[in-house]
Amino acid sequence: MTSSHISSRTAPLRKTALIIGSGIGGLSLGIRLQSLGFDTRILERLDAPGGRAYQKRTPDGYVFDMGPTVLTVPHFIEELFALERDQAALDAADYPPSTLSGERVREGVSGGPRTSDYVQLVPILPFYRIYFDDGTYFDYDGDPEHTRQQIAELAPEDLEGYEEFNRDARAIFERGFLELGYTHFGDPQTMLAVVPDLLRLDAVRTLFGFTSKYFASDKMRQVFSFETLLVGGNPLSVPAIYAMIHFVEKTWGIHYAMGGTGALVRALVRKYEELGGQIRYGAGVEEILTMPRPGLLGRPAAQGVRLEGGEELHADIVVSNGDWANTYLKRLPAAARRVNSDLRVRAAAQSMGLVVVYFGFRDEGYAPLDLRHHNIILGPRYEELLGEIFSGGVLGEDFSQYLHIPTLTDPSLAPAGHHAAYTLIPVPNKSGRGAALNWENEGPELVKRVMEFLEERGYIPHLAERLTHLEWITPDYFDQTLDSFVGNAFGPEPKLIQSAYFRPHNRSEDVAGLYMVGASAQPGGGTPSVMMSAKMTARLIAEDFGIHPEIAAGVPAGYPTE
Structure with a gap:
């Protein structure tokens, strides 16, 4: 170092x-x-x-992370503890590449020696299980061969496109993250200096437009564009430079801190x-x-x-x-x-709002969950739903969600024989037409629909009878408790x-x-x-x-x- x-x-x-x-x-x-x-x-x-x-601890023994749950680039954490x-020490730690490679992540190695003095990080595989509305799913784990196998099963017409996407996303990652990641754009000259590269890499078109160049199937377009929603970005409007997230995750993996x-x-x-x-x-x-x-x-x-x-x-x-x-x-x-x-x-x-439902449920006496640590459950609509959330200020009849079940990795977050979970639903923030949404009324109704969906679609069978804890937050929480303008969840879009x-x-x-x-x-x-x-x-x-x-x-x- x-x-x-x-x-x-x-x-x-x-x-x-x-x-x-x-x-x-x-x-x-x-x-x-x-x-x-x-x-x-x-x-x-x-x-x-x-x-x-x-992080919230409940009287009945549950522990809920109320916000971020996806940890990447563990050497950023190691550098702080060092x-x-x-x-x-403003320059990054000079780790040999082998300690950060995807192979090391798959072997179960995470973080560094100083990190382990303070907190235990463990890798999560797959990174995400992405469920489509027709019941099929895609396990994204950063393994190129496994990725190709799944594309061959779900959308064989996109195999060649994947190779081209992989090549071009890698080039964006090299320039946008490895070379420009710590650049502070404090003046127009700094920005203008990188514009030619961004144009050459086609990194200024929208991310969804970028992925649509390579993939014909709606499923693959969604798989390779949804990740910006986890940082508050609409795939239909964020620039394609965010394609680098694919390589950030692929390079250093997804991690979890034991204890949340x-x-x-x-x-x-x-x-x-x-x-x-x-x-x-x-x-x-x-x-x-x-x-x-x-x-x-x-x-x-x-x-x-x-x-x-x-x-x-x-x-x-x-x-x-x-x-x-x-x-x-x-x-x-x-x-x-x-x-x-x-x-x-x-x-x-501003970025979108969120409804996040925190719930605990019994596990003993029921069939093991067929879910993963991180689950993305996509609704029947993608582009239309994103338009309603980010521009229309409309709360639609359908929804997509990120279902997080950390107790599959870390049982300490719930009483014995129980699971702690949260599910996150993107919704409009409190600007424009979204200002008319009364979350005291809309919140409970949306939560009811989401919980019924998880049970009826078989994600968590018999959820109603198993449920032991239920609470939620809405854009009002971000507005009033976190002092976030118009209840945005991630800052400016x-x-x-x-x-x-x-x-x-x-x-x-x-x-x-x-x-x-x-x-x-x-x-x-x-x-x-x-x-x-x-x-x-x-x-x-x-x-x-x-x-x-x-x-x-x-x-x-x-x-x-x-």
Whole structure:
């Protein structure tokens, strides 16, 4: 492993930082700032860490991850646990390719030596079982031969197209992830420099349009485009650069933290506190405090925050791990926002909303479940349903869902003889026509239909009689509890015109000393992306404070040759 160290002559003299929010992005940045020599405090309005990755424990013995459950790129996690106090280790760990290859994942090896000191990661195979409405399914496990066999069974006309898709998606992955993954697009020139490559790779057309070039069958088009829904993106509108997700998963696999994603959150808190960082719960931020800069063109500068109870805290920098729109609309005065104005922020398209149903049910005395850890259950419509969710503000009669049953891997999340599960249903957010949806009424009705569907279609036989726990969240939870603008679940929608330079910047254009990190900022949503976002933001802060470690490209090689 390689790292760079700050000497005592170049290190900042105990600069201070406040981070709003203890999501995975905020915790990752807190660890990095402590390693850069900052004294950091994280302010969390909830009673425990995690933000969207909050974990809930119920009185009847169930443990539910309320948010992300899919972990990829385990060396991002290893790198965080390998950092030390006052160490400018901004460049990625230099792992040999063999430790990250798909073969190692299939052997059951996951994570790295420092990760295992804090949390146990295990690989999940298949990555997803994808069910079609006609009852057939596709097990996606990253194995090219197995993939070809299944295509031959379900859509033999697409075998040649798969080879071409695999080749072109690999090229997008090499350029878009391995080479540009840690690029912060803070100015138009940086963006313009990569446009020719994106055009050459055909990475600016929509992802669904891109996959449709290669696959004739609706099933294969869905298999190779659905993944962006797990980071808030509509396959019909996200750019084809997101085809790289296929290779990200294929290269480093899908992983699970024993104890749930909450166990990873607690491990990150432990690492952060070992490095001297502080975290304060029940500390909602009402306002980001600024002071004016002299001159007509001078920007205001962040100087701290005011908590909801009126207490003021001061620091050299402030970082928001919260929702981009509400950070600017609710916590900064309009006079301090020339770029992120009300007009710009309110005009941005936000990602979809979610209804997530958390339930527990008896397992003993019933036939074993014929399901996998991660299950994608597609409805009878694909394109039409996506249009209703993202543009129409309509709650349709049918739905698609992601059914997560972690107790197939980790029985500790439920009482003995029981399963804990959640199923996630994309729905419109609370903007446009979606604002008219009354979730106090719509939520229970949708939950009822989803649970009946799972039983009647045979996914969980006799579910009603087995059910021992049931609760759910709707876009109201994201709006009111997580303070997410219009109840969006993943930040700004990652459309082409809201990606790269056009996505919220990690260094504020309006307020000096204010930064963003997490799903709302560059590069976007998803657990690996928010860890990448933390690294981007740490680099910008290091640059602004004159800390100049040797920075490597950020991602090791070693992806499959297939």
